[in-house]
Amino acid sequence: MSEIILEAKKINKYFHDPLTVKVLDDITFVINKGEFVSVIGKSGCGKSTLLYILSTMDTDYEGELYLDNELMREKKEKQLAKVRNEKIGFVFQFHYLLNEFSVLKNVMLPGLKLGRFAEKEVEHRAMEKLKILGIEKLATKNASQISGGEKQRVAIARALINDPLIIMGDEPTGNLDKKNSEVVFDIFEQLTKEFNQTLLVVTHDNEFANKTTRIIEMEDGRIIKQ
Amino acid sequence: MNVRLIFSIAKSLLLARFKQTMVAAIGVTFGIAMFITLLSFMTGLNDLLDGLILNRTAHVRLYNEIKPSINQPINIDSAYKNSYNFVGSIKSSGTRQGLYNSEAIMQSLKKDEQVLGFAPRIIAQVFFNDGAIDITGVVNGIEIEAETSLFFFADYITEGKSLDLKNISNSIILGKGLSEKLLVNIGDVIQVTTPKGEIFPLKVVGIFQSGIMELDKTQSYAAINTTQKLLGKPNNYITDINIKLKDLATAPLVSKAYAQLYGTDAEDIQTANAQFETGSFVRTIISYSVGIVLLIVAGFGIYNILNMMIYEKMDSIAILKATGFSGKDVKRIFLVIAMAIGFFGGLFGLLFGFLLSSVIDQIPFNTASLPTIKTYPINYNPLFYTIGIVFSLITTYLAGFFPANKASKIDPVIIIRGK
Numbered sequence: 001m002s003e004i005i006l007e008a009k010k011i012n013k014y015f016h017d018p019l020t021v022k023v024l025d026d027i028t029f030v031i032n033k034g035e036f037v038s039v040i041g042k043s044g045c046g047k048s049t050l051l052y053i054l055s056t057m058d059t060d061y062e063g064e065l066y067l068d069n070e071l072m073r074e075k076k077e078k079q080l081a082k083v084r085n086e087k088i089g090f091v092f093q094f095h096y097l098l099n100e101f102s103v104l105k106n107v108m109l110p111g112l113k114l115g116r117f118a119e120k121e122v123e124h125r126a127m128e129k130l131k132i133l134g135i136e137k138l139a140t141k142n143a144s145q146i147s148g149g150e151k152q153r154v155a156i157a158r159a160l161i162n163d164p165l166i167i168m169g170d171e172p173t174g175n176l177d178k179k180n181s182e183v184v185f186d187i188f189e190q191l192t193k194e195f196n197q198t199l200l201v202v203t204h205d206n207e208f209a210n211k212t213t214r215i216i217e218m219e220d221g222r223i224i225k226q
Numbered sequence: 227m228n229v230r231l232i233f234s235i236a237k238s239l240l241l242a243r244f245k246q247t248m249v250a251a252i253g254v255t256f257g258i259a260m261f262i263t264l265l266s267f268m269t270g271l272n273d274l275l276d277g278l279i280l281n282r283t284a285h286v287r288l289y290n291e292i293k294p295s296i297n298q299p300i301n302i303d304s305a306y307k308n309s310y311n312f313v314g315s316i317k318s319s320g321t322r323q324g325l326y327n328s329e330a331i332m333q334s335l336k337k338d339e340q341v342l343g344f345a346p347r348i349i350a351q352v353f354f355n356d357g358a359i360d361i362t363g364v365v366n367g368i369e370i371e372a373e374t375s376l377f378f379f380a381d382y383i384t385e386g387k388s389l390d391l392k393n394i395s396n397s398i399i400l401g402k403g404l405s406e407k408l409l410v411n412i413g414d415v416i417q418v419t420t421p422k423g424e425i426f427p428l429k430v431v432g433i434f435q436s437g438i439m440e441l442d443k444t445q446s447y448a449a450i451n452t453t454q455k456l457l458g459k460p461n462n463y464i465t466d467i468n469i470k471l472k473d474l475a476t477a478p479l480v481s482k483a484y485a486q487l488y489g490t491d492a493e494d495i496q497t498a499n500a501q502f503e504t505g506s507f508v509r510t511i512i513s514y515s516v517g518i519v520l521l522i523v524a525g526f527g528i529y530n531i532l533n534m535m536i537y538e539k540m541d542s543i544a545i546l547k548a549t550g551f552s553g554k555d556v557k558r559i560f561l562v563i564a565m566a567i568g569f570f571g572g573l574f575g576l577l578f579g580f581l582l583s584s585v586i587d588q589i590p591f592n593t594a595s596l597p598t599i600k601t602y603p604i605n606y607n608p609l610f611y612t613i614g615i616v617f618s619l620i621t622t623y624l625a626g627f628f629p630a631n632k633a634s635k636i637d638p639v640i641i642i643r644g645k
Contacts, residue, residue: 048643052639052642052643055548057547057548057637057638057639058639077552077553078552078553078554081547081550081551081552081553081555082550082552083550084547084548084549084550085549085550085551086550090548090549092548092642096541096544096545096548096642097545098238098542098545098546099242099542100238100239100241100242100542101238105238109231109235109546109549110549110550112231113228113231113549113550113551113555114550115228158549170642
């Protein structure tokens, strides 16, 4: 029996504009601790939509979502923000760093927001995360001065800063060349193996998905294989 | 902790768009600087114009009016008490103009807590003889020290010395217009005819210029005892007592009380000069409204720039929200940005406003009617500076509120998906 990190129960979602369309249909699954799960499917099958619901950013859905055995539906905007801060790490397709800040500060921001550690300690931890990803040299550079592959690694370091329960990725390799994609995958794999980190990655890169421990395949808003 | 984080994020966002921030802040600076300058200058002018009259006007003036007696004998008679009495063709009585018991009144005023000071006066109508022509005029018998300390008499003396009035016997200070009519200078002797027909020589020791031409053409000043001699009255003869109170606002009440107490007529400054208060009130309102309009314009500038900034920073806002910043945090960040623009813009505005008004303070301003004023008047009232900074903070808060609210409502999913 392994520990359940995330549980989705009968999640339905509709788009109302311009017509009411059902985009997610009875999505039910469980993610256990230490799993490296990939969600695949064609464009428009609803996999990204699902990810946003699971990440608590989208609250307009039916069904139940448990994160760390807590029901998300009852939480308010501010509490959800706290959940995201504390328990979820994000990696997006377009790295989304804040260009106004240095690499180090970018990694530190969610940690400072959480306020679990003093600023010095957060800085120390951020440097450690950067070291794991092999980019500690970039720490003082401005976020706008580094390459795409490096940005994605900084984003992963930022996702790790608060030791989240789960890291979610939305096409984290979608914008990267083959070499950098492999680097990112290797990092993810290292995280699962060495730190028992749970990962949920949405991708349409089948090669990437095939290397993960578990694949959820979606079509037309339904899970067809898991 | 959280507060510090929000400030540091706001600071980074601000510095990242330094030029835009500067433009917004300069808008506020300009607005505040103009607000301060305008108010300082306008109220400076107001005070000057009011001072022209108010400085020289008593808060309460005790005198005897020439008027018919209120209590006609028939009304006092007990036989006619219950009837309506019609008295035809009443004439003003020949009451004397001198105040009864003037010594006693002055003694009692000296002890009065509400009174800052008082100056006794004699007002005498005379003719100034200039060859074949008699010019009607007024000699004010004054106590020079009291007049100078209470009503700034010495400020209006353009030639000669005011104290000579006391030191040289039978001396007179003429209004500028009057001295020009009589073609006299300091040291000359003029002839004055009293209403009773006596001719009296007086030596000119000074020329004064009040700023009000009509006054300067008819008024002159002499020492009290000179005037008493002129009129052939005893040395307790006084027609007016000009009183300056500690609190100007109480003048109407005090004047009523004194009229009762001393059995004289009493006039307060508010009744005598109502139009001046209205004038300065309207001028103040105009300057405040222009200043506030300037600030509102600056506020719209901030609103625009923050709105643009939010469109530019959509990605950043989305990422902040995705990594655990709540809508409230985002709102605070943008409010801090707005308030920082308001605060620093306002602070520089105060500084520039002060500099600009001190420059205006140096510009020469010579006018014939205002002999004591050499430069444009400026009122450095700290109240304007307080209002300026408070208002700049309020305006920028309001200007920042709506964009910040918008930023807090941005749905990160839409931004992230939209890429």
